[in-house]
Amino acid sequence: AQRVTQPEKLLSVFKGAPVELKCNYSYSGSPELFWYVQYSRQRLQLLLRHISRESIKGFTADLNKGETSFHLKKPFAQEEDSAMYYCALSGPPTSESASKIIFGSGTRLSIRP
Amino acid sequence: DSGVTQTPKHLITATGQRVTLRCSPRSGDLSVYWYQQSLDQGLQFLIQYYNGEERAKGNILERFSAQQFPDLHSELNLSSLELGDSALYFCASSVAATPYEQYFGPGTRLTVT
Numbered sequence: 001a002q003r004v005t006q007p008e009k010l011l012s013v014f015k016g017a018p019v020e021l022k023c024n025y026s027y028s029g030s031p032e033l034f035w036y037v038q039y040s041r042q043r044l045q046l047l048l049r050h051i052s053r054e055s056i057k058g059f060t061a062d063l064n065k066g067e068t069s070f071h072l073k074k075p076f077a078q079e080e081d082s083a084m085y086y087c088a089l090s091g092p093p094t095s096e097s098a099s100k101i102i103f104g105s106g107t108r109l110s111i112r113p
Numbered sequence: 114d115s116g117v118t119q120t121p122k123h124l125i126t127a128t129g130q131r132v133t134l135r136c137s138p139r140s141g142d143l144s145v146y147w148y149q150q151s152l153d154q155g156l157q158f159l160i161q162y163y164n165g166e167e168r169a170k171g172n173i174l175e176r177f178s179a180q181q182f183p184d185l186h187s188e189l190n191l192s193s194l195e196l197g198d199s200a201l202y203f204c205a206s207s208v209a210a211t212p213y214e215q216y217f218g219p220g221t222r223l224t225v226t
Contacts (some may be wrong), residue, residue: 099169
């Protein structure tokens with residue numbers, strides 16, 4: 001079954017400390033993987049996509065196919081990083097499941113001053 | 114507002130009733146996606162329309178239906194409402210037929226009493 005698991009509902013770290021938001025997935029084949037973020041009183045928005053290999057707002061995510069993980073990392077947390085983070089996957093572009101995004105349950109990241 | 118818009122923001126109705134939620138995509142976007150976010154099910158993909166045609170279906174109940182009009186706005190119709198249909202309903206849009214670069218609306222909060 002296709003599934004995205006975010007084991008932590010809440011993660012609280014001090015400003016300046018490293019952050020790692022965990023995401024594990026289950027998918028037969030090669031999925032497209034994403035991280036979405038929702039800041040307080042703002043819309044859900046795409047943070048990054050694994051294929052782009054970009055660093056957005058200092059965040060990176062490495063796809064580990066062996067461990068079926070896509071953890072989100074940032075070396076030094078900032079207070080403005082406090083938000084709800086969702087890991088998600090969908091099928092590759094040519095597949096029937098390309099549009100059927102599956103979201104994890106989300107992790108609330110709280111950065112303490 | 115050039116982003117995705119949704120109306121109404123809030124909706125309170127009784128069990129057994131029917132409601133219609135409206136979504137206007139970003140200018141130039143051809144795809145519209147509908148999602149349901151509830152406490153027990155999390156964020157779930159319901160259905161996608163691309164340029165007026167249904168493109169993908171997710172976990173959408175038979176009591177729910179959607180359509181996309183020639184001006185590309187979309188409506189989600191929910192009928193025979195049950196208490197469990199209470200949720201936040203999001204719409205998103207993208208230029209392409211895939212959701213890899215989708216933009217979310219603010220959501221409609223539906224409360225069924």
